[in-house]
Structure formats: structure tokens, C-alpha cells
Amino acid sequence: MKKQFNRMRQLANQTVGRAEKTEVLSDDLLQIERRMELVRLVSHNTHKRLVSCLQGQLGTDTEKRHKKLPLTALSQAMQEGGGQLGDESLIGKMMDVCGEAESRLATELMQHEVQIERDILDPLNQLAEVEIPNILKQRKQLAKLVLDYDSAKTRFYQASKSNNQAMAAKADSLKDEMDEALNKVEICKDQLSADMYNFASKEGEYARYYVMLLEAQAEYHRRSLAALEAAIPTIQVQQDSWTEKPAFGTALEEHLKRSNREIALPIEACVMMLLETGMKEEGLFRIAAGASKLKKLKAALDCSTSQLEEFYSDPHAVAGALKSYLRELPEPLMTFGLYDEWLQASNVSDSDKRLQALWVTCDRLPKSHKANLRYLVKFLAKLAQDSEVNKMTPSNIAIVLGPNLLWAKTEGTLAEMAAATSVHVVAIIEPIIQHADWFFPEGKTSLSNNYHRLSQLLGRGSFHHINLHHLFTSSSVRGRGQSHSPCVGPLCSGRRVHHSH
Numbered sequence: 001m002k003k004q005f006n007r008m009r010q011l012a013n014q015t016v017g018r019a020e021k022t023e024v025l026s027d028d029l030l031q032i033e034r035r036m037e038l039v040r041l042v043s044h045n046t047h048k049r050l051v052s053c054l055q056g057q058l059g060t061d062t063e064k065r066h067k068k069l070p071l072t073a074l075s076q077a078m079q080e081g082g083g084q085l086g087d088e089s090l091i092g093k094m095m096d097v098c099g100e101a102e103s104r105l106a107t108e109l110m111q112h113e114v115q116i117e118r119d120i121l122d123p124l125n126q127l128a129e130v131e132i133p134n135i136l137k138q139r140k141q142l143a144k145l146v147l148d149y150d151s152a153k154t155r156f157y158q159a160s161k162s163n164n165q166a167m168a169a170k171a172d173s174l175k176d177e178m179d180e181a182l183n184k185v186e187i188c189k190d191q192l193s194a195d196m197y198n199f200a201s202k203e204g205e206y207a208r209y210y211v212m213l214l215e216a217q218a219e220y221h222r223r224s225l226a227a228l229e230a231a232i233p234t235i236q237v238q239q240d241s242w243t244e245k246p247a248f249g250t251a252l253e254e255h256l257k258r259s260n261r262e263i264a265l266p267i268e269a270c271v272m273m274l275l276e277t278g279m280k281e282e283g284l285f286r287i288a289a290g291a292s293k294l295k296k297l298k299a300a301l302d303c304s305t306s307q308l309e310e311f312y313s314d315p316h317a318v319a320g321a322l323k324s325y326l327r328e329l330p331e332p333l334m335t336f337g338l339y340d341e342w343l344q345a346s347n348v349s350d351s352d353k354r355l356q357a358l359w360v361t362c363d364r365l366p367k368s369h370k371a372n373l374r375y376l377v378k379f380l381a382k383l384a385q386d387s388e389v390n391k392m393t394p395s396n397i398a399i400v401l402g403p404n405l406l407w408a409k410t411e412g413t414l415a416e417m418a419a420a421t422s423v424h425v426v427a428i429i430e431p432i433i434q435h436a437d438w439f440f441p442e443g444k445t446s447l448s449n450n451y452h453r454l455s456q457l458l459g460r461g462s463f464h465h466i467n468l469h470h471l472f473t474s475s476s477v478r479g480r481g482q483s484h485s486p487c488v489g490p491l492c493s494g495r496r497v498h499h500s501h
Contacts, residue, residue: 043128071106101231112220278315289317381436398429
């Protein structure tokens with residue numbers, strides 16, 4: 001109690017300048033002390049923020065930590081969802097593969113966090129909460145010992161200068177007390193100095209924790225990326241092999257390849273329904289259909305449903321769906337690549353030579369485009385045969401449908417592009433419809449009433465193998481690469497126009 005009182009009195013005297021204060025630490029040690037306090041503070045803050053980045057529960061075993069991860073919950077939800085949807089659902093397949101990938105990511109994350117806790121968090125916590133505080137505790141102890149020494153020294157000097165005989169006799173004991181206090185100061189100072197210098201020498205070791213943090217994070221992300229890259233090809237194969245994809249807005253070649261068809265499903269289905277109920281309908285392709293019915297039919301065709309009976313009674317919706325499909329193709333059925341040639345052919349003044357030029361251009365169409373154009377033109381020619389009833393002459397058909405078959409690859413809205421080329425397109429489409437059998441001579445159109453009812457074909461449950469052999473002779477078979485056109489008009493002088501692909 002007396003020692004504590006002497007310390008407080010000495011500290012007060014030093015504060016007001018009535019007593020000297022002994023400095024026992026060198027400037028180097030004082031600098032180390034300041035840096036050490038900063039290191040403790042930043043290490044504490046880093047530890048706190050790094051802990052908040054962890055998704056698992058700190059200090060738990062690996063199995064429990066893995067179960068508590070959000071990624072584990074996500075993985076379980078995906079795999080359960082995939083099981084509920086089953087393999088017949090593409091979403092189900094995707095969820096199952098994704099669930100397995102998320103499970104691997106959860107495992108990688110758990111292992112990463114265990115490593116972070118072991119190699120970085122625990123050492124940082126040891127540094128900030130144990131090692132540096134122990135050194136600072138020694139520093140406080142040294143400060144107390146220095147106060148004891150200064151107090152003993154002050155009392156010794158006062159006794160030595162006193163004329164009081166009792167105080168003079170007490171000087172010897174005060175001298176011993178001062179020497180003992182100084183000895184304690186020196187011992188504590190030496191220990192503190194050693195610990196401080198040791199801390200300074202190990203700063204590079206402490207800094208290594210941050211290198212290890214980045215290395216651990218890099219390795220975690222590499223392993224996570226490897227897990228994802230292993231899963232992506234599997235899920236991509238399933239995505240690519242899934243045939244039930246929208247046809248509207250999809251490139252013709254992609255749709256045909258994916259569905260293993262020769263004629264695009266929307267073209268074939270719409271043609272068959274129109275042959276069933278729409279051939280006598282006045283203004284077909286010209287009169288707009290109800291928006292909701294058209295949207296429903298397009299969606300039904302996109303998902304390849306066979307339940308289309310309700311649309312028999314609305315041929316304008318069917319015609320609208322066919323126009324929409326042609327209009328929404330990324331590349332028109334008659335192609336961007338041949339656009340200039342089509343226009344040049346339509347500008348030939350002589351009618352027979354114009355037909356021949358159109359045939360040459362038509363023969364240059366890609367195989368799939370030519371097959372689908374042939375299929376469509378054969379139908380349009382049949383439609384025009386009933387023009388006295390439906391008012392759809394080749395000219396009228398070309399006006400309303402032509403801009404959906406050919407347009408320029410330019411900037412602007414579809415309406416602007418159609419308006420810019422509509423006159424030329426009519427001059428191209430009309431003669432092709434008028435001379436359908438000449439442009440596509442593989443089997444003449446023989447559209448009598450001997451075709452099967454669409455409802456019978458729908459009973460198969462799928463359009464995948466429906467073709468129009470019952471409607472057009474050879475109309476749904478791809479062109480076989482004929483390179484000679486039959487000669488018509490004034491050009492028929494024993495010559496044929498040859499064209500090589």
C-alpha cells in the first residue's frame with residue numbers, strides 16, 4: 001500500500017515537473033513500441049474482418065462446418081429439385097449437374113476456410129491478443145518499476161541532505177532500497193528489450209501471414225474454377241442435345257439440325273393446318289389475327305406440342321404465325337447473301353431472261369433454305385389456285401408475304417426495311433409462285449383431296465417426321481442439287497442455262 005502511495009506521489013511530482021523522470025528505453029525501443037501497438041491494432045481489425053468473411057462457423061469440425069455452408073444448402077436444394085423434375089426435364093438435368101458442382105464448391109470452400117483459420121486467423125489472433133499484449137504488459141510493469149526507483153531515489157536524496165539525525169540514519173536503508181529498485185528496473189528492461197527486438201526481427205514472419213492469405217485464396221479459386229470447368233462441358237452437352245427449343249427467332253439451320261428435320265416445324269405445321277381449313281379463306285395472310293390467339297399458337301409451336309386442334313377454326317392466326325416465323329428468322333429464307341442477286345434478277349427487262357435469272361439465283365440458295373422455300377412456294381401456288389374465292393392471287397400473296405421472305409441486311413426497323421424493298425420483292429416472289437413447278441420441278445404439285453387429315457397426323461404426338469408427301473409430290477424432300485433448269489419462253493432454243501454450285 002505504501003509502495004502504491006509512493007508511486008502516485010512520484011508520478012504527480014513528475015507531472016508537474018517537481019521530480020525528474022528516468023528514461024530507460026532507447027529511441028529505437030520507443031519506436032518499436034509505437035509500431036508494435038499499431039501492429040496489434042491492425043492485426044485485431046484484420047482478424048475481425050476476415051472472420052466476418054467466413055461462411056462457415058468458426059472453430060467447428062469440418063463436417064459440421066460443411067453442413068452449415070449456404071453452398072451446401074443450395075446444392076441440396078438443386079439436387080432435390082432435379083430429382084423431383086426427373087431426367088425427362090432439361091431443367092431437372094441441369095439442376096442435378098449444378099447441384100453436384102455446388103457441392104464440390106462447398107467442399108472446396110470448407111477446406112479453404114479451415115486452412116484460413118489454421119494458417120492465418122489463429123496466428124493473427126495469437127499476435128494481436130497474446131504476444132504483443134504480453135510485451136506491452138511488461139512495458140507497463142517496467143514503468144511501475146521505474147516509478148519505484150525514482151521514488152526511492154528521491155527519498156534517498158532528501159534523507160542525505162537532511163540535518164535531521166534520524167533521517168540521516170535512515171539514508172543507508174533508503175540507499176539499499178534504491179539499489180534494489182534499480183536492479184529490478186534493469187532486469188525488467190533487459191527482458192523487455194529482448195522481447196521488443198525479437199518482435200522487430202520477426203516482422204517479416206508476421207507479414208508472411210498476408211502472403212499466405214492471398215496464396216490460399218488463389219489456390220481456392222483455382223480449385224473452384226477447376227470444379228466448374230469440369231461441370232460446364234457436361235451441362236453444355238445436355239443443353240445442346242436438348243431438342244425442345246424455340247423455333248421462332250432461331251436460325252433455320254440450327255433449328256433443322258437440332259430437331260432432325262428437313263422442313264422447319266412452324267412452316268410445315270402451319271401449311272398443313274391451312275391446307276386443312278384455310279384454302280378458301282378470303283384475305284389469308286392479309287387479314288390480321290387476334291393478338292392473343294397468335295401469341296398462343298406461336299408458343300405452342302415453340303414447345304412442339306401436338307395439341308393444335310383449336311387453331312383449325314382460325315386460319316388467320318395460323319397464317320399470322322407462319323408470317324411471324326418467317327419474319328423472325330435471323331436471316332431471311334431467301335438469305336442476305338443473295339439479296340443483291342435477287343434484285344438484279346428482278347430488274348432484267350425481258351420476262352423470259354428475268355425468269356432464267358431468278359432461277360439461277362434460286363438454285364444458289366443453301367440446301368436447307370431452298371428446300372423450305374420450295375415447300376412454301378408449292379403451298380402458295382396451291383393457295384393461288386383458289387384466288388377467285390380467297391382473293392389471294394400470286395401478286396397479292398407476294399405483296400403480303402414477300403417482305404417476310406427477303407429483306408436487306410441494313411439498320412432500321414423491319415417496317416422500314418420492308419418498305420424499302422417491297423416493290424423489288426413482289427417482282428421476285430410473284431413469278432416464282434406463278435411458275436412454281438418450273439422453279440421446283442421435282443414432282444409437280446398434285447394437291448388434290450387425297451392428303452391425310454391433320455388430326456390423324458397429330459395423333460402421332462409429334463411433328464418430327466410429318467412431311468407433305470401426301471400433299472406435294474417430293475415437296476418435303478431436300479433438293480438433290482439439280483444444276484439445270486428447264487427452258488421456257490424465248491430462251492427455249494435447244495439450250496439450257498447451266499449453273500455450278
